[in-house]
Amino acid sequence: MKIKKRGEFIYFNKKAYDVLKNYLLHKVDSIKNIFILVDDITHAHCLPILFQNINFLKKSNVIKIKSGEEEKNINTCIQICKNLEKFKATRKSLIINLGGGVITDIGGFVASIFKRGIRFINIPTTLLGMVDAAIGYKTGVNLNYIKNEIGSFYIPEFLIIDTHFLRTLPNKEIVSGMAEMLKHGLIASQNFWEQMIQIQTDIMIQNENKWMNLIHQSILIKQNIVNQDPKEEGLRKILNFGHTIGHALESYFMNINKILHGIAVIMGMIYESWISCKINGLSISDYKEIKSILSTLCPIENKISGLEIKKLLFIMEHDKKNEKNKIQFSLLKEIGKCSYNCQVPSSLIKESFLN
Ligand SMILES: NC(=O)c1ccc[n+]([C@@H]2O[C@H](COP(=O)([O-])OP(=O)(O)OC[C@H]3O[C@@H](n4cnc5c(N)ncnc54)[C@H](O)[C@@H]3O)[C@@H](O)[C@H]2O)c1
Ligand SMILES: [Zn+2]
Incomplete structure (x- = not known):
């Protein structure tokens, strides 16, 4: 597994959005090829912040799941894959995971299996997501109450850390x-x-x-x-x-x-x-x-x-x-x-x- 060098691919606050914008404009062929994965809480609290920073993302596809650890299972992954298919995702599509560890774990895993692997970017919105779950290339879901029983090691394009998201975190x-x-x-x-x-x-x-x-x-x-x-x-x-x-x-x-x-x-x-x-x-x-x-x-x-x-x-x-x-x-x-x-x-x- 090729690992990028330390510090090479994590960007912080304002600069991060410039990097993301630039990447989306130059490395993704069409806005229709961008999929943002959120849960219902990050949909309400975090998606507006992302849109404020990168306005054209409003035209991308948003896939919303329910919030909570219970959703971290293979059925949710199948639902997400079906949505990707419905919106005609290709091997060149990109998933942006906007949420806590549940979203980055599920979204990373889906990215690793959909069409044998597509690109993804993590935007963790919980403190645990920022310092732990989104870091370290582990993705996965639970099976029959066994934590992270199904999963993969899969490397995101890069990560964005924006501490503004923490303002709404309980x-x-x-x-x-x-x-x-x-x-x-x-x-x-x-x-x-x-x-x-x-x-x-x-x-x-x-x-x-x-x-x-x-x-x-x-x-x-x-x-x-x-x-x-x-x-x-x-x-x-x-x-x-x-x-x-x-x-x-x-x-x-x-x-x-x-x-x-x-x-x-x-x-x-x-x-x-x-x-x-x-x-x-x-x-x-x-x-x-x-x-x-x-x-x-x-x-x-x-x-x-x-x-x-x-x-x-x-x-x-x-x-x-x-x-x-x-x-x-x-x-x-x-x-x-x-x-x-x-x-x-x-x-x-x-x-x-x-x-
Ligand atoms: N892959 C790894 O290496 C790794 C490491 C540690 C933990 N994890 C996994 O991470 C998960 C736990 O992550 P978590 O604690 O972030 O849980 P989570 O994703 O369930 O988030 C906790 C709650 O906060 C809400 N939320 C998220 N962002 C918010 C915001 N900005 N404002 C208000 N509410 C917000 C979520 O909707 C959820 O209700 C577990 O499934 C664990 O197994 C993975
Ligand atoms: Zn832990």
Whole structure:
């Protein structure tokens, strides 16, 4: 897989629209060959901003799906393909994904299979989309409640990051994106972690430049890791820090009292930092700092019960990321340094929930 060099293909705010406009005018033969994928919420909040910046896009084809993770399935992809066909899309067509991670995952996947692959551009509109989902060439949909069971690695033409979209994003979605940004600091840059812990969600709107800068740094951290190991054979696994336990919590609570991915990851990072402290050399003072910062974003009010712990372990034992039947963890060595392929005894995983 040919990977473009770091920073080569992500454009920010105003300049981004010039790049996009230029690309559309010179690299796409007809406006009828441009398809914008939105969900009903980004249709209302984000499409007008895109049109304001590039007026002629009003004449392109808009494909709208319902918003929500439930829509991230193969049936939605078939519907989108049927729409592309109805509007006579060709191999030269282009899909512009305008939305959160659900839209960029679905749209990227459709682009990778329609007529054996057409071009696409990502315009993420959630914080999580900007710093995580739209970066790293993974596309896909869920199958029978198994997350991202069908998918592909597929490279967009480029990405556009416009922080104006974040103005309408609900606070809980901001926290979700922040969880991944904090993770980027913990696994790869102490300096970035320190910048992140000084900022609070509520000053997001007033301080857009500051946020732009943090988003940019966060993207570079992920891009740098992904470019060294695009197919997740080694180093890229550090991006899973907090996610082994986080995914189990997300799956377990899915049927009881749904929790957001970001919240599950914050809890997962607290528990996995404790494990890191026990067996991977993370110092107690680093652990205490991590726990105190992350707990302010997501206070863990109720301790997880013994029965719940059993069920969580069962989920982890059946995770598709396991190798040789062993649950794999990425654990911190210190703030800014992370190891991968760590095996953790079940007894220690259980104990982590009790701290
Ligand atoms: N491909 C990857 O590498 C990768 C990485 C991380 C996450 N993901 C995937 O990303 C998805 C989660 O992404 P998400 O959190 O962005 O979810 P999402 O796309 O569902 O967006 C969250 C909500 O915000 C709404 N929204 C989007 N932009 C908005 C805006 N500007 N203003 C107001 N509302 C807006 C959406 O309609 C939705 O209701 C998951 O499916 C996850 O598996 C993929
Ligand atoms: Zn995540």
